[in-house]
Amino acid sequence: MTSNGMECSAANDVLLEVKNIYKNFGVTIALKDVSFSLERGKVYGLIGENGSGKSTVSSIIAGMQPASQGHMVYKNEEWNPSTMLVAQEKGIGMIVQESGTIPNISVAENIFLGHERLFSKGLFVDRKAMTQKAQELLDSFGISMFKASDRTSHLDMQMRKIIEIVKCLYWNPDLLIVDETSTALSLEGREFLYSVLDRLRKENKCVLFISHDLNEMMEHCDNLTVLRDGVIIGTLEKKEYEPNVIRKMMVGREIKGDYYRSDMDACSDEVVLKADCITTLEKLLCFSLELHKGEILGIGGLSDCGMHDVGRALFGIEKVLDGEVKVRGCTISSPQDAIANRMAYVSKNRDTESLGLSATIFENIASTGYRVNRWFANIVSGRKENAYVDNQIHELSIKCAGKHYAVNTLSGGNKQKVVFGKWVASNADILVLDCPTRGIDVGVKASMYKLFYEMKKSDKAIILISEELPELIGLCDRVIIMKDGRISHEAFRTEGLTEHGLIDYMI
Amino acid sequence: MFRNRKAKDALFTFAFPLAMFVLMELLCFFLKGRHLVGSLLDVKTLVRNTGISAIIAFALSFNLSCGRFDLSLGAQRLAGTIIGGMIAMELGLSGLWFLLFSFLCGLVFGFITGMVFVITRVPPMVLGVGIGLVWECVPYTMSKGKGLNLFGVHGTEILTDTVFTIAVMIVVAVFVSLIMNRTKFGYEMKAIQGSQLIARNSGINIFRHAVLCYMFAGGLVCVAGIIDAAFQTQMSSTMGLASNGVVVSNMFAMMLGGYIGERSNQATGVIVASLTLNLFSYGLTLMELSEANTSVVNQTVFVLFLVFLANRYYFRKRKAEKARIAQALEQRRIMSVA
Amino acid sequence: MKCSEWCSKASASFRRFTEDRLFSRLLPVVFLLVLVCVFSIATGGRFTSAQSMKVIVQQALIVATVSTGACFIFATNNVNLAMGATTVLTAVLSGMAYNATNSVVVMVVVALLLGSVIMTVSALLSTLLRVRVMFVTIVMMSLLSAVQESILGGSTISLPYEMITMLTDMNFSYIAFGSFFIGCVILFHFTDVGRSLRFIGTNSTCAEQTGISRNKYMLIAFITAGVGCGIAALLAIVRAASIGSKTLSSLNMDCMLALVLGGMSIFGGSKSFAFAGVVGAVTVCVLNQGLLMVGVSSSIIQGIRGILFLILVCTAQTRPKGLPAPEG
Amino acid sequence: MKKVLVVLIVSLLATSMLFAGGASEEKGAAQFKIGVATIHEGETWEIQKKYFNEEVGPALNMQFMFSEKLNDANGLVDFMDQAYAAGCVGIINFVTSNDAVAQGSRKAEEWGVWFVTQNSALNSNVAKITHNLGHCGASATGMGRAYGEAINDLVSDGKEHSIFIFSGAAVGGAIGQGAASHYYTVEGILNAMKEKYNLKYELGIDEIINNQNPGEVATGNPNVKIYIYPGTNVSSAITAAQTQLQNGPYDIFAAVFSYSSFSNAIADVEKSTGKNIKVLGTVSIEKQTSTGFSSMDSFGDSVLSAAVLNPLNIQNGMCAVILYNALTGHAEAMKANGHTILFKVEPWFCKDAKTYENISKLDNSHETYVLNGEDLKALCVENNPAITYKDIEAKLVELSNIDAIIEKRLK
Incomplete structure (x- = not known):
């Protein structure tokens, strides 16, 4: 009955519609013809493996990056947010995967970061009012682990994440996107997050919830959409939930x-x-x-x-x-x-730790071979070095216009090949x-x-x-x-x- | 407990000038047979020097606490003070107007520097060299190399008055602490210090912020500049980026101020630090150390302080590591039992 | 609409062009040649006379030496503000060493050793004791010149004319500079040291994870720069036979100016090259000389130098999206 | 953004070019191009530049190229190179150290340009170099005498006075390292005090002046103290002067340069101690000196109590004459048996505001220049073949009488 009722009102209550979105990063296709719609009063789950495009689609909705193709309709208007702030003002808030709090300021300041004007008293910012407001906000969510006046650097990862959630909620978003937040939370923090989900559902808002944890998804989402390799595999209603089915949908690549x-x-x-x-x-x-x-x-x-x-x-x-x-x-x-x-090591943060982005392909690969390629004393033989690099470019078939082009002109895959190239060339065996x-x-x-x-x-x-x-x-x-x-x-x-x-x- | 902490912080803050005073007083007394502060005039000199160095330290802190070291700040001081003073002199105005016009000129030069910085986005030190050369050239050309000469100019006496200096210093300190603690600018400042990226993502216009930093810094060094010029009756227009020496020599005050200010606030910290360092160099002057030797002593202490500052968490980290090792040994024991 | 499209395309291709390595290396040389041509026309050919050229070369020598050494530090994406102070202090002490021993060999050895020792101290402060390079160099700049003044008082160190003449006659300056320059070019472009330094400048985390020790190579960079300072100190002695408290007071700024005018990448890294210092030093001297000959007053020349500096920095470097990182 | 940048830079460049255009020197039909290597800046230097350009240039058919403020031999050599490349045939050098003179002379010899220095002491090591035309500078004995006169004037009340001396670059001045004029100024003061009060200095005067550290001079008379502060950093000197004036018995302040910078510090001491401090300084004819004599301290005295005037334009004019004679082929006439000569310019002593009022009218136009175009021409061998260095010396002696000059120029 209720579900029927919901379905009835759904036609009018569509908050956001995503239509045929594509997203490419260079040659990589992150999203391929993704379409779905979100209705008020529901918590949607988005599930899929790493790299399946969950974060990409949510970041497009929240204005972090534009889509390559396709369009979105939000509150019956064309939706094309230029920044996250614009999105936030219009009612779409997102809690991001990476930490987004600044350690050297107070909790209240973090919550109202960039919006200090709200507490303007003439030229000044009323710190007391800000702290008070933040405390009220915390109280209204029943958070007692820390106070609004505490310095953020004294808090642990979980509490910082909670600050981000509160920061997002202050704006009363109609659509809240939660991107893999729960992994950073302990039981207590998770309970808080779930309470937020329930509350938003009751307030006839909408939530897009992304998590790896299948159990929590099944328990808290009204609806689960499975993404795989940038394509929507299927959408399940709550009554259709079956862990094995979902897993199969997630993994089931040929x-x-x-x-x-x-x-x-x-x-x-x-x-x-x-x-x-x-x-x-x-x-x-x-x-x-x-x-x-x-x-x-x-x-x-x-x-x-x-x-x-x-x-x-x-x-x-x-x-x-x-x-x-x-x-x-x-x-x-x-x-x-x-x-x-x-030994050789390829870092998780390829661009910041494993590559000199502004250096050329040649320089990156050659960086492991200074010793090997010596000609005399410390002088490096250009011939040996060329062979050293050419060999890898050829072996790994790195697609590039030439070895003297900067690495930041390459696609992600080819960048990674360059990283491998330098280690393979060094003849590492661990x-x-x-x-x-x-x-x-x-x-x-x-x-x-x-x-x-x-x-x-x-x-x-x-x-x-x-x-x-x-x-x-x-x-x-x-x-x-x-x-x-x-x-x-x-x-x-x-x-x-x-x-x-x-x-x-x-x- | 809270009151206790406040008292402790206050003690920590005022321990610096007090200890320095006692040290220099003892040295003066035993080596030279006189007191460090023997008359009202000594107080006056100390106040003036403290005021000037505190204001410059404040100016430095705007950019330096965001990691930018502006090599053109000295040139801005020169340009703003000389041109502001020349305008006031041309208009036949009295003392306070000199201060105002210098401040305004400083703001203008700071603003232009800031604009060039955010437009070009060249590292501040490199940018400072280029733009400093230009700024030094401006007052030199405009004053035909004469610089600013306030000798016998009526109405400038007020600028050298002790009460006035203290008043200006307090106004600047209040201005800086208000702007740093109470305004949107201050909140943004702290956020940018924490993380430029997050601050930017939160909608803070880091470019506008940088321009403001440059602007305030320019204005403040010129306030210090005109007080200095009024007392010395002149400010000569130097070239070849020699103008930067005055600013660099107050970096110690700024860094020490930042350290002391951690326990109170930055404004108090900088003033207390300036006072401490001026007591130090005043004492050295009384001991008839030549200017070069004073500088050597000062800079050596500065190096040591920087080393301390860079390694202050070393012991805390060692402690945490030791605790962790103990935990590991415990774990090993448990595992071996199992 | 079309026009703006064309503009954006043109500016994009211009960007691509300016990002090209060859361009960043050729631009300063082209700029230098253009300057020479302009001045030569403006002065009716007097500028390009042999005497004028000789003067330029002589004047550029000291700045070129220090900035060639400074390239090694610049390459690691650091700026050293104490190069000038190091050079002058070294000059003072090696001059004193000569006066005490009357031996040119002692003077040369003292100069080279002292230059590298002072720089080693700076390097150790920033690596072992973890003080930020920026602060180290600022405080070293003040400290070294204070020490120098403390040693000199108001006096100057003078060296006997006979010794200077002897060194001048055997072309000491050219030989010293030449060998240092060739050494630097080889070290910078043909050995693993230069490659490692540039890689540290590009991405020091990555360099560390590729087994390139930042501490070790920073030390090498500083010592090389220190040797440059030592040689420049000798050149300064040979040039004027005396060192006073204000000798070469703007050397450090001149070097930074020269490096940037010579096309050195201000962010260091892979686009660095060792002859930027020389090209830049010559450019600075050509500018000074040319403008003076055209009749521009010396105070204005400084302003023009500053403006050209800014223009060159802006055209030759890629503009970052955010503001430059704190360490810059 | 890029466009803004371009506009900004172009406008910067345009303004700078505008400045440059305004500042570039006019090119007349001048025959001799002379490089002037200066150590001065500010108003003093502007007045001298005006004299060079408006009086000396037209009279002697010369065009001048001025350096920026130079610090030492290195700077001089750099400037000489540039001047030579720019076509200069003569150099007037203000950098006084022995090294600078030696290096400059040798450089001049190498390039084949004429070289004359403004200094109070002669560097005899390079006296035989052909292109070195010798020195013209404030007379050492004259400085001593003028300061002696000044001190005697200030202490003529019969009481015992103590003095604080800011000695500037006096250290090494006698041996060609610091500034010779500073050295002889301090020497003059010390000698005058010694005579007046029968002081017995524990150290020799040379030793006293060459002490690099600030400190009191042992005078043998507990009531007459002398304090010397050496160095050229004015702001630290101010602090030192203030503490010593405040705490010591000093009631005369003598500065070898930049006395005006100390005026506020001294006024403060006067107010706080009720002690009337007399100020003595070396000055030149400029607005600032008038201000010094005309403004009053809290005792109703003029701020500047007495001054020694160093007539720089006489030196400048004479240097130009010497160069001109050499350039017209009469270098030998400017030397004694091929040995360079030190031409001594006598300083003037000015004891009060009234005397200065007349002096201040001198040296600012063709009519009032102490050494005007006609005088200069009259000293040229070309115009008057009998002229030798002796005539120049005679002319300088004539110019030492300030009253006569005032009489002649101001009628």
Whole structure:
């Protein structure tokens, strides 16, 4: 009855309509003909794997970036927000994945950042009124973990996230977009978020909720839309929810013959890298791991489970306080040590950490080979260096107008190829790869998988840190699932290894 | 508990000038057999020097706390003070107008510098060199190389008056603390210090903000400039970016002020820091140290302070690391038991 | 509408063109040649006379030496404001060393050592003790000139004319500059040191993760610049036979000016090249000389220098989207 | 944005060119191009430039190219290079250190241009260099005498007075390092005080002046104190002067330059201590000196109590004459047996405002120039073949009598 009623009123209550949206990043197609509509009084769930286009579509709605094609209608008007602020003023608020609070100011100041005018008293800003207003806001949500006058730097990640939620809610959005916020929240924080969802639903507002956590999605969303590779696979009503069905929809890509490896080859028993009960300042506590020659070891988990820290610690970037990382008997305590022991590291943040964007392809690849390419004393041989670089450009078929073009002119996939190029060229035999296929289109991905396999075949050891479970399952000889800085599960490569077999260990 | 903390903060803040006073007083007394502050005139000199250096330190803090070091600030001081003074002199106005016109000229030069900065977006230090060369040239050409000469100009006495200097310093301090703490500008300032990107995403116009910073800085150095010029009866128009020395020498006051101000507020911090450093150099003058040696001592202390500032969290971090190691050992023990 | 479209297209292609490396390297040279032509026409050919050219070369020498050394620091996306002060202090002390020992060898050794030692201190302050490079160089600038003044008082260090004549006769200046310059070009463009420095300037995090130690290479960059300061100190001694408290007081600014006029990328990194200092130093001297010969008063020349500097910076560099990062 | 930028820069450039156009020197049919390497700036320098351009230039068929303010030998050499490249045939050098004179002379010899220096002491090391035409500067003994006269005038009340001296660049002045005129000024004061009060200095006068650190001079008389503050940084000197004047018995303040910068500090001390402080300074004929004599302190005295005038334009004019004679082929006449000469210009002592009133009318137009075009022409060998360096010396002695000059020029 109620659902019928809702459906009846739906025709009039459509808040936002997305029509045939496309989005390309260079050659990568992030969204392909995406259409849906959102109605008032409902909480919509958007679910899909990493890189499936969830964040892209929500950021387009919230005005962070424009669509390449297609259009949107919001409150019966053409919707084309130029910035997030415009969107916010018109009633679409978004809580973003990355942290958006400033540490050195108070909670109240963060909530009203950029809108201090609201409390203008002549030329001045009335701090008392601002703090009071913020406190009222916090009280109205029943938040007692911190006060509006507290300095944000004294709060933990979860509380900061809550500030962002409150900041967004102050504007009374008609449409609230929550993008993977819950992973940063503990139980208490999640309860708060859920209460917000309920409240908005009651107030006849609309929520677009994005999360990895299937259980929470099923529990709190009235409607689930599944995205895969930028395409909407399907939409389910609450009564149709069935975890297995949803998972299948999310994962169910066709696994072509050569996309992932199909063999069950084992690896040697020789340990090439060993982390012995390592502890870092933040995430890892007594973490141990062994990597064998010719092995691809996958590490998976939620983004803040500590798996990225493992990569950094193994390569000597993050300080290991206790325990040690050993490669063939040598202790690794800095990237220099690691490289001297023929290790390689591809960072999750490719553009800021693994590449010199304004440098040329040549300079990036050659950066690992200064020593190898010496001609005499410290003088580098141009001929050797050219060969060193050309070889990689050819081998990895990097698409570029020439090796002397800046890397920032390349597409994401080709940029990543350049990163690989520099390490392959350096002849590293232990590779620590942190999300190497992030933001890369399918074609390049396939060739990378092939490359990993070839490396394995030539007895190199790879640690593959990834947020994408299918990738881990498809490629790795062994998969470690991490949770809260510890290993929560370890699985070996078998035919029966499936995603939902692993997902439970992540949450 | 709260009151206790406030008292502690106040103690921390005033400990600096007090300790410096005691130190220099002792040195003066035992080495030279005299007191650091022996008369009202000593107080007057100290107040004036403190005022001038505090105002310059405030000016510096506008840009430096956003990570910009403007090498043309000295040239702006020169240009604004000389041209403002010349205008006031031309119009036959009295003391306060000199201050006003210099301030206004400073705002104009600061504004233009800021505009050039946000339009070109060249790193501030590099930009400062280019634009500083131009600014130095302006007063030189306009005054035919004479600079500003206030010797015997009527009505400028007020600018050298102690009470007036204190008043100006307080007005500037109040202005700066109001603008930093109470206005939208101040809120934006803190946000930009935290993260330029988030601030920008939150709708703060960082470009307008930068222009304002440059503008206020320009205005303030010129206020300090005209007080200085009035006392020395002149400001000569120098070239070759020599004008920057005065500004750079007050950087210590600004940095120390920022540090002291963490426990109270920046305005108090800067004034207290300026007072501390002026007590220091006044003491050195009394001990008949030559100007170069005073400078050597001063700069050496500054280096040490910078080293301290850069490594002040080192021990805290070490402590956290040690705690973590202990935790790790505990974990190992548990695991070995298991 | 069409016009604006065309404009945007033209400006885009202009952008692309200016981002081209060859352009950024050629522009300063072209600019220099144009300047020479203009002045030569304006002065009826007197500007390009042999005597005038010789003078320009002699004058450019000191600035060219210091800025060639400074290239190494610029390449890592840092600016050193204390180069001038280092040079002058080195000159004072090596002059004193000569007067004490009467040995040219001692003077040369002292100059080279001292230059690099002072720079090493600066480098260690910023790497080991983690003080920001900007602050280190500002405070070093004041400290070094205070030390210099404290040593000199009001006096000057004078060196015997015979020694200077001897060094001048054996073309000491040209040889010293030439060998340093060639050394720098080789180090900067043909060895792993230069490549590493430029890579640090492009992205120091990435460099660190590629095994290029920032601390080590910063030290090398500063020491190289220090050697440059030492040589420049010797050149200054040979040029005027005396060092006073105000000698070369604008050297540092001249160097920054020269580097930018010479087409050095102000953000350092891969677009840096070692001969920017030389091209720029010559440009500065040509400007000074030419304008003076045309009859512009010396005070105005400074302003024109500043404006040309700004124009060149704007045309040759890519404008960032946000404001330059704090470290710049 | 790009357009705004272009407009901005073009307009900046345009204004600068406008300035440049306005500032460029007019090109007459001048024959001799002379480079003037100055150490002056400000009003003093503007007055001298005017004299060069309006009086000396037309009279001696010269065109001048002025440097920016130079600091040392390095700057001089740089400027000489530029001047030579720009076609200068003679250099008038104001940079006084021995090194500068030596380097300049050698440079002049190398380029083949004539070189004359304004300095109070002769650098005899380079006296034999052909193109070095010697020095013309304030007479050391004259400075001493003028200051002696000034001190005697100030202490003539029979009481015991103490003095604070801001000695500027006096350190090394006698051996060609600092400024010779500063050195001899301080020497003059010390000698006058010694004579007046029978002081017994513990150290030699040379040692006292060459002390780089500020401090009291041991005078042997506890009631007569002398304090010397060396250095050229005026603002730190002000602080030092103020504390010493305040706390010490000093009631005479003597500055070798820039006395006016101290006027507020001194006024403060006068007000706070009730002590009447006399101010003595080296000045030139300019507006500021009139102000100094005409404005009153809290005791109703003029701010500037007495002054020694250094007639810079006499030096300038003479330097030009010497160059002209050399350029017209009579360099030998300007030297004694091929040895350069130090031409001494006697300073004038001006004891009160009334005397200065007359002096202030001098040296600002063709009619009132102490050494005008006709005088200059009369000293040229070309016009008067009998002229030698002795005639110039004689002329300088004639010009030392300020009363006679006033009589002649102002009628």
